Amino acid sequence: MPLPPGPRGPVAVVSARFAHRPLDRLVQWHRRYGDVFTVRLLGFGPGVYVADPDAVRQLFTGDQSDLLAGEANSVLIPVLGEHSVLVLDGPRHLRQRKLLLPPFQGPRVAGFREIIRDAAEREVDRWRPGDELVLRERMRAVGFEVICRAVFGVREPARVEALRVALSAVLDTSALLLADERLRADHGRFSPGGRFARRLAVADRLVHAEIAERRRAGDLDARDDVLSLLLRARDEDGQALSDAELRDELVTLLAAGHETTATALAFAFEFLLRDPAALARARAAAADGDDAHLEAVGRETLRLRPVLDATERTLTRPREVAGFELPAGVRVYPAIALIHRRPDLHDDPLAFRPERFAAGETPPYSWLPFGGGIRRCIGAPLAQAEIVEVLRVALSRVELLPRTARPDPVVLRGITIAPRDGVRVRVVRRLSRPRAAAPGGSSRSSSSAAPR
Ligand code: HEM
Known part of the structure; x- marks a missing residue:
């Protein structure tokens, strides 16, 4: 069966061009080959991109019995573990997913907001005029703390820091090492595989210590962090999650959640700092407690x-x-980035206009950054809350300027789309009235910002 047409040429060249400017390449291929095209990328084999909204809806919500999603992530098993919701398919995936979803839904998100605000305030309050920051790194630190506190339920700063150091060392493992079993073999403490094994052992010890301590905690029923909720959760057969399953899901939530949200936030600042009207509107929203607008900026x-x-x-x-x-x-590959740029779904699709989301719901299957169907992102509500809270805190407390004349080029980093240099900014000044309005509140007076 011939596959749909797509870019020709050596796989290494197509892959390098894609990694260099992924969004530009996708747009170019879409224009040339239409809604369905085949791309051969290094290490992935042929993949068929689909930019037709009806076809994507069918892939997400139609018959799933002939579709696998976890299998493609199996390269992550050495880090995430074999019980991770990300690497499973079929009934085992559904069981884990059903247990993981409730802690991220409804009223739980309100509790997360307080944690996020606190982490964001402590981060932003360290920024001083003249400081040069790489926003993606700073946002990654906030995201890490948020997950440690909201998901792992760890409160003490020293323990958050210990987890950060140990787990970052594991999560930053190169894709090459993960993909190559021989390279991963433990040939002593100085071999790459040996270093990986030791880092993993340190991280696992800390995560298991948290699980053990929580199991013993007298106040488990009163706690609402994700780990405590997972410890109380039971599947349809009345079974609880084992320690091994809990370890794998905690590491998965951290891996899937902290860097993705940090990248989204870095991009949000990049758009705002280069668009004075959009920045002024977002600052007013931060001061007024207009969460809907800040959420629209994120969307x-x-x-x-x-x-x-x-x-x-x-x-x-x-x-x-x-x-x-x-x-x-x-x-x-349901092509999220291309669906998002279709002029039949989004007016003036290349313009940054958060207001388009204020007008009401967008057409179904036109906005899909969190995927869809039975694999839709579990952490979407947490990610969206984090974007709103961090924007509110930063926009109401500091003024930032981009350090480069041109926007950071968009490149492929691992499997994600990211700003090449992480969005480098300089802190210009702190704003005189550090307090943003309470979420949903309205206090116009706090919008008058003046140099300190
Ligand atoms: C802006 C930030 C984020 C983006 C853009 C994002 C995007 C995605 C996407 C596209 C998927 C795959 C969906 C599919 O295959 O249809 C996914 C899955 C997932 N995400 Fe996120 N995510 C973000 C943040 C988070 C956070 C904060 C967490 C948790 C704390 C999280 C946990 C997960 C998990 C566990 C899955 C696997 C779901 C499954 O296989 O059933 N993500 N995410």
């Missing part, structure tokens, strides 16, 4: 810069996708 950022350009499904049987008969074994 618009994720429309133009979805951190993942596509999700991934592998066909286990031949399947018709957008008019093409695709064979079993092919990877299909």
Whole structure:
């Protein structure tokens, strides 16, 4: 079965061009080949991008029995573990997912907001006029603390720091090491595999210590961090999660959650700091407690810069996708980034206009940064809350300037779309009235910012 047409040329060249400017390349290929095209990328085999909204809806919500999503992530098993919701498929995936979803839904998010605000305030209050910052790094630190506190339920700063150091060392493991079993073999403490094994052992010891301590805690029923809720959760057969499962899901939530949200925030600042009208509007929203507008800034950022350009499904049987008969074994990529730029779904699609989200709901299947169906991102409410809270705190406390004349180029980093240099800024001044309005409140007076 011939695959849909797509860019030709050596795989290494196509991959290098894609990694250099992923969004530009996708747009170019979409224009040239239409809504369905095949790209061969190094280490991934042929993948069929699908930018047709109806076809994407069918992939997300139609028959799932011939689609795998976890299998494509199996390279992450050495870090995430074999019980991770990200690497599982079928009934085992659904069981883990059903247990993991409730702690991220409804009223729980309000509790997260307080933690996020506190972490953001402590970070931003360290920034001094003249400081040069790489925003993605600073946002990563905030995101890490948020997950340690909201998900792991760790409160003491020293323990948050110990987890940060140990888990960052594991999560920063190179893709090459993960992909190559021989390289990962432990040939002593100076070999790459040996170093990885030791780092993993240190991180696992800390995570298991948290789980053990929480199991013993007398106040488990009163606690609402995700780990405590997971310890109380039971599946349909009345079974609780084992320690090994808890370890894998905690590490998964951290891995899936902290860097993605940090990248989204860095992009949001990049857009705002280069658009005076949008920045003024966002500052007023921060001062007025207009969360809806700050949320719209986050949504618009994720429309133009979805951190993942596509999700991934592998066909286990031949399947018709957008008019093409695709064979079993092919990877299909619902092309989030391209759906987000379709002029039939978004007016003036290349313009950064958060207001477009204020007008009401966008057409279904036009905004998909969190994927969809039974694999939709579990942490979406936490990510969206984090974007709103961090923007409110930073916009109401400091004035920042980009350090480069041109926007940071958008590159591929691992499997994510990221600003190449992490969005470098300088702190110009602190604003005289540090207190932003309470969420949902309204205090125009606090918007009068003056130099300290
Ligand atoms: C802006 C930030 C984020 C973005 C753009 C994002 C995006 C995504 C996407 C595209 C998927 C795959 C969906 C699919 O295949 O259809 C996903 C899955 C997932 N995300 Fe996120 N995510 C973000 C933040 C988070 C956070 C904060 C957490 C948790 C704390 C999280 C946890 C997960 C998990 C556990 C999955 C796997 C769900 C499953 O396989 O059932 N993510 N995310």
